Amino acid sequence: MIGVAVMGCGVVGCGVVQMLIKNKEEVRRAAGRDVAPLYMLDIRDIAAPEGVKLTRDVNDILADSAVNVVVETIGGVGAAYDFTKRALESGRHVVTSNKELVAARGDELIKLAAGRGVSYLYEASVGGGIPVLHPITRCLRANRLTGVDGIVNGSTNYLLTQMRDQGVSFPAALGEAKRLGYVEADPAADVEGWDARRKLAILANACFGSRFDDDAKIPTAGISGVTEADMEAAAAFGGAVKLITHARLSDSGDSWTGWVHPAFVPAAHPLYGVNDVFNAIIAHGNFVGDVMFYGRGAGREPTASAVVGDIVEIARGVSPAAVPPAGEAPAFSAADAPIRRLARAASDARESLERLGCPVRPCGDGLAFLAPALTRAEFSAACQELNGLSEPLYVLE
Amino acid sequence: MIGVAVMGCGVVGCGVVQMLIKNKEEVRRAAGRDVAPLYMLDIRDIAAPEGVKLTRDVNDILADSAVNVVVETIGGVGAAYDFTKRALESGRHVVTSNKELVAARGDELIKLAAGRGVSYLYEASVGGGIPVLHPITRCLRANRLTGVDGIVNGSTNYLLTQMRDQGVSFPAALGEAKRLGYVEADPAADVEGWDARRKLAILANACFGSRFDDDAKIPTAGISGVTEADMEAAAAFGGAVKLITHARLSDSGDSWTGWVHPAFVPAAHPLYGVNDVFNAIIAHGNFVGDVMFYGRGAGREPTASAVVGDIVEIARGVSPAAVPPAGEAPAFSAADAPIRRLARAASDARESLERLGCPVRPCGDGLAFLAPALTRAEFSAACQELNGLSEPLYVLE
CATH class of the missing domain: 3.30.70 (Alpha-Beta Plaits)
Known part of the structure; x- marks a missing residue:
């Protein structure tokens, strides 16, 4: 049996517990053994399903040898970092949806995991439920991967879709989305492009082997400056405005460059049809050409699907680090490309x-x-x- | 070292050899060891790169213990079936792009492979280079998968795109595509929907665990009856005509149904933007919702990418049969659903x-x-x- 402890029981954490219970049979067959949620850790008062212990103390989890896998859905880089490190050091596999932590500390945490013979997996950190990191790092790995483009933030994609379809301004669209609970109370990470930037750093690592903490170097503009006139200009040329994450490996493979920026997407481009809260990621390989992965980039159930997919990989004993680095990680270069x-x-x-x-x-x-x-x-x-x-x-x- | 023999050196077979040579370093890192093409088998006179032996006799391959993986890119169910069976019986892993053989004999060949402790892998049989079977059978497997829709035949999608964009009839589009070499000299398998039907049987197996040979039971209509008036009708309702493969699992999970048919695809549907030779497949899971995989569904290099991806899986020792069947395979039911x-x-x-x-x-x-x-x-x-x-x-x- 695989015993799972979920740390941080907000939307995603609760979704993981729910999926392990509701899809128990599917999970068992996929994993080749039973997978049971044993603990839920949260500082808030939450309700736990029967058979799952509630705790506010991470030591309860680390002291229980029945726990093999820790799910970190706390978010941020404070307690999440501390608890992840302790879990890995104690020989537990860790699965996360926390892109902020992966972008900030992924280099260190993956090395720590490898040193202890365990996995640090984070499929859910990009594209919600969409299988994207796994297909890139496994299925496409025999390609020379030279580019990745995407729409990776559902909230901003929803806002831009509303601005276009309803003909409203950015502040109006944001106000309505807040009212409906479609964006966070503090939407800065989405609106300013920081969330997309973190995900781009994770995608670039998957494609090029670059460092996660290149995140901080990626030139980034959010959507707060996008106006109705921009929407009109895009429509005049038969396309749409999307918040695009873009990365390219240099020909020599020594460096990579990229940006997060509002972009004009022509109607014939595969990302043009990606609307509302949907996400899509296009990877380019020298044999496969362009491949796109599309689906719901956020939300309780899709994100839980990706977390549980990683737990299944661990249960099946699939090795964590699919590919050793090619040598030196390509350096980020913000050279002013035309x-x-x-x-x-x-x-x-x-x-x-x-x-x-x-x-x-x-x-x-x-x-x-x-x-x-x-x-x-x-x-x-x-x-x-x-x-x-x-x-x-x-x-x- | 992993030694590879390629049987059938047409477009795809030669692409596989080319990729193993050109991307040698990428393949070595992905596989964790060297992967070398050792043999090319064909009854035609072909040229082989240095270090690769040419043969017309499958016994040369089966007698060489340095061959671990056999790639079957012969096509059809004659020699391809015979040679695949012999290769599996001799303890070789087999990787194929041959959807006709997988649909006709997949049930038997997978069982044979499992009995010998080897793999029969066929990612390249659906969607060319697009990772689709692997993400469905691995990443999404903890979901209850209840539906799959797709555009899985590039030739017919190209013809329908031409008919719409150039305003030409089906015979005119077909004639031009033949002249350009975009369709086979005998296009019946594409045009009549048989190729799409085989791929649908393979997708339904991946999603529902149904039998591959349900292929023969799937109601199928090709595109030869699609007229300019159909195109106009679709445009009048703001959509397009696509050859769609469609499958659904029943609520009880005991049966599945599906069809291959020209369909009206509304502009808001994610398959609407899939044009020319591109393919896309949408799987539906009870947690992940709809996920789409998009890319080049045919061609030498993309298809080679999928074949080499399977070779890499084998080299890394990833177990072949991801998931044991849930019990009885759901039966195909062509019940006349509304x-x-x-x-x-x-x-x-x-x-x-x-x-x-x-x-x-x-x-x-x-x-x-x-x-x-x-x-x-x-x-x-x-x-x-x-x-x-x-x-x-x-x-x-």
């Missing part, structure tokens, strides 16, 4: 823009135009001649 | 249709309408009052 941008200008700029070969469309009182691939400095220089410029959207090719 | 249909009628039928509550749109000289969910018999009866009815499209909900 990128196309969708921007707006006053209508008297039409002639200049057309002279520069930029596609131009009417947009509200002014114009929208697609700039060629330029560095930030080149773009700024080119734009000094134009009036009324807004913060441009990146263009997803 | 389904909505998109059909056409003469314009004088508008009043009757609106009286029945059917949404109606103008379409060419006549009308297109969405019928409510009816059995085939009910639909036929209801339609006897109407003139000019065409073969209807199923509606994908």
Whole structure:
């Protein structure tokens, strides 16, 4: 039997216990043995199903040799980090949905786990229920993986979808989403792109073997600056505005670069149809080409599915670290790579823009135009001649 | 070292050898050891890279103890079946992209492999390079999987995309695709839906544990009857025509049903944006909800990626049969389940249709309408009052 302790019984933690009980038979067959929830740890008063012990003391869990797997769904990097470290040091496998901790301390925790012969698995930290880290690190691993793009934050994707479909401003969409409980009371991590940035660091590690703590270096812009005029500009060119996470490995493999930024996604792009709270991740391999994984990127039940999937892997004895690093981790480089941008200008700029070969469309009182691939400095220089410029959207090719 | 023999050196077989050579380092790291192509078997004159032996005799391969894994990319159920059986009996793992053989003989070959302690793996048989069978049978296995829908034949999806975008008839699109080499000289298996039907049987096995040879029982209609008027009708309701594979497990889990049929896919459905030669598969689990896997469903390099992914699994010693069957395999039932249909009628039928509550749109000289969910018999009866009815499209909900 595999004994499971769930630390942090909010939405996801309770979902894990619920799935282990409701899908007991499916889990048993998948794992090849019984998997039982033994403990729920929380500082709040919570209710536990029959047979599951409630505790506020992590020592109760660590002292019980029937616990093989600890699920960390506390969130953040405080107690979550401390308890994860202690669980790994005590020889317990740890499974988590905590992207903040994985991005901040993943390098250290995976090394610690490997040293103790246990696993630190985190499929649920990116894309909620969507199997994405596992397929990338296992099924596609014989490819040279050179790129990953995604929509990895459901809350912002929902807000952008509402802004487009309902024609409302960002503050209005945010207010309504708060009222409905679709975003956190403090939505900064979602809205400012920090959550997406953490997930991008985790995806880049899966694809390129880069360091998780490159997270802090990734240039990031959230969606609070996205306006109705941006929506109009995207629509004028037949596409949509999405918060995109983007990463590429250099040709030499020595470095990688990436960003999180609101982007124009053309209608023909596979990410165009990813709306509401859905997430999708596209990985690029040198043989497989582009592969996309799509589904619900958050929520109790989908995220529980990913956590329990990791528990099943552990129960089946599948080795934790699928692939040893290729050598040195590629370094993050925020070099100012040229990128196309969708921007707006006053209508008297039409002639200049057309002279520069930029596609131009009417947009509200002014114009929208697609700039060629330029560095930030080149773009700024080119734009000094134009009036009324807004913060441009990146263009997803 | 893992020694590989490739039997059948057409497009996919040669791609596998090419990937093992070109991505040697990636494969070695993924597999944890060297993986070397040792033999290529073909009855045609082919060229082999240095260090790879050419043979026309399967006995050369079976006599060489350095061969651990046999790749079967012969196709069909003749020599492919015979050689696969002999390879498994000799204690070799077999990896294949041959959906025809898996659908026809998978039940027997998997049992044979299990009896010899080896694997019979076939990720490449569905969705080309897209990791789909592995994520379903491993990552999602703790879910109760109750449905699967997909676009699994790239040739027909390409033809339907051409018909829509170029406004050409099915024969014209087929002629052009033949000229460009995008479809087989004998396209019947694609066009009549048999290839999609085989893949649906394989997907249903992965999701529900049903028998592979249920293949033969699945009601199937291809795309040769799809007309420009069908395209217009779909466009009138804001969607597209796709060849859809569809399967559902019954509530009791004792039986499953499914079909392969041209279907109306509304614009909001995730399969709507799957165009050209791309494939996508959506699985439904009771916790994860809908998850979609998308990518190139055919072609040398993507399919090679899936074959090599299976070789890597074998090299890493991951157990072949992820999940023992739940008991009896659910039986296929072609019970005439009610389904909505998109059909056409003469314009004088508008009043009757609106009286029945059917949404109606103008379409060419006549009308297109969405019928409510009816059995085939009910639909036929209801339609006897109407003139000019065409073969209807199923509606994908």
